Amino acid sequence: MADADSSGEQTGAVELVDVVKMFGDFTAVDRINLSVRPGEFISLLGPSGCGKTTTLRMLAGFEEPTSGELRISGQPIAGTPPHKRDVNTVFQAYALFPHMSVAENVAYGLRQKSVGKADMALRVAEALDMVKMRPLADRRPRQLSGGQQQRVALARALVNRPSLLLLDEPLGALDRKLREEMQIELKLLQSQLGITFIFVTHDQEEALSMSDRIAVMLDGRIEQLGDPYTIYEHPASAFVAGFIGQQNFFRGRALEGGAGIEANGSTLTSSRPADSLAVGSDALAAVRPEAISVSETDPGAAVNVLRGQLAGISHLGDVIQFVVSTGGGREILARLPRTKAPRLETGQTVWCSWAADHTYLFTAEQADLVLADPASDKAEVLAGN
């Protein structure tokens, strides 16, 4: 990194170096390394209990790391109490002060810094305008809906103009429509203000739609760090592949040169060779439902073809989802745009096919994370969220 006097350019940069947090002998955060650029919107994405909140709490100052170093804006922050950090948090349940009005909640941080009355009123008004809550300035938090409370929590944090904003599943309590609206607003605000956002979520769609980069976490570690495209198109592990979107997983033996797997009598070919796979080793192949075509006749020329019985059809708006049973309880999930989907009847024989570059190969290490029944070599469908 740059030298010490360049901290001006580093305002809002965050660095985690080998950060470990133990609770007793339980490791909640296990050697995390992460470097966040100033003004970046980064998401920590992972299942419940993977250490997202703990990571945020260490940055906010509510937990001290067991080992490793944290730097904010280039400065080590070990031992700095929360109230002295240039960081603000939007808490999971908002944590608005129930005995204060909306305006008083927003003014709280400014009052601690002894900002003058006139200036305070101006900045509070500005922050409330920003989240469109000015008309409700005199209400108490309990008189607000979840979405309104969320906006107040955001204004209360942003009014302090921190160099880093931490958000712990801030949209988790909102209904779907409101959540999607807030995702857009939040992203817009962040790009206008240029403040670094570290955004915690367990919702992969949310992370994909908002983030500059995503850190996918599992068991206190970062499985993969990358922009949404990379995370989606080049998952580094079977877990990431399964957690982002949905996957059909197949278990089998790796072929020569990592060119595919032999699963259940069929050969699944991949044009994304996984060099780490030794020939004959236990391996997983993953194919996204939207990469699979379903047809009434044998597509012949296709590289990967599996025949089965059509077990179910669901209409999901502009896409149609097919469940194809390939025998022995194995099912394949395929999703086609309505315009490209053939008219099919359940029970009829169909062919599933996909191109070689849609097959991802992984070692079977994480088989028990992504397969419902890891012991068998059945084709499995992992339902992501």
Added chain:
Amino acid sequence: MTTDTVETADPGSAAPAPGKPAKRRRARSPKFLLAIPAWTWFILFFALPVGLVLLYSLGEQVSTFVQKPNVSPSVWSLDNFGKAFDPAYAPIFWRTLRISITGTFICLVISVPFAYWLATKVSPKWRGLLLGLVLVPFWTNFLVRTIGWQLILAPNGFVSQKLQDIGITSGDLALLYTQTGVQIGVVYNYLPLMILPLYVAFERIDPALTEASKDLGANRLKTFVQVTMPLAVPGAIAGMLLVFIPLMGDYITASLLGGAKGSMAGVLVAEQFLNTFNWSRGAAMAVIMIGFILAALAVFAGIGLVLRAIVRARRRVSLPEAVA
């Protein structure tokens, strides 16, 4: 079997005609039933006795040897109140008020840090034990406990002896049968009543609120003053009422530890009933005490409201006019 649904599968049953709301067969369970035990208790042990006291206060003493006063309407008068307002009693009334206010205040000052510590710093597995210890004195009879304090405060007791041995005091401890002695006794006797509601109040505060406060730049003291304490005010008020009201009428502590110098109104009232058999005068004094307590509470409530208004005014943010 439901009577609410109109679409019943049984056409033969007395289904209500479509369009008409279904009549509820089962009567709505009367909710006031739940309050009957409390009302019974309240009427039998509060309203009736207070009524009786009021009645007695209007009557007159028959003779110094007859306990029951004459309460026939023909003798009703307010004379007893006039007598009870005897200037000779005034110092005792004022002392009672002083001891009660001081006692409540000392209990509050001791309880706030303790309850806060217990609710927020002690690990949950120890909290139960410590709360139990707070209540230990309640396992012993009030009277016995207070007699215990007689031994502790006695001029020739072991505490007095120890203090002199160490050299902290030179003479005997002069606390028993003084106002200070009573003060110590009441704080000891009423402390748990202050700690418990405060503990509950602190315990119920969402830790995320204090974290949010620190996150927004307030140190621990500021967080306590601006967030924790305001949210615990209901607990503090409950505790103050629980201590102040019974303390104003306390009889045992004052009579055992107070002697002549530390006597309280409760002792005075008891004397009228037990020694001079002047139930009417005693009842009038009791009525005056009730009025006194209510007046004191009204004054405190007024002070509380003023303080609250000041705090709110200082916190208020008046936003500039929105641009139309």
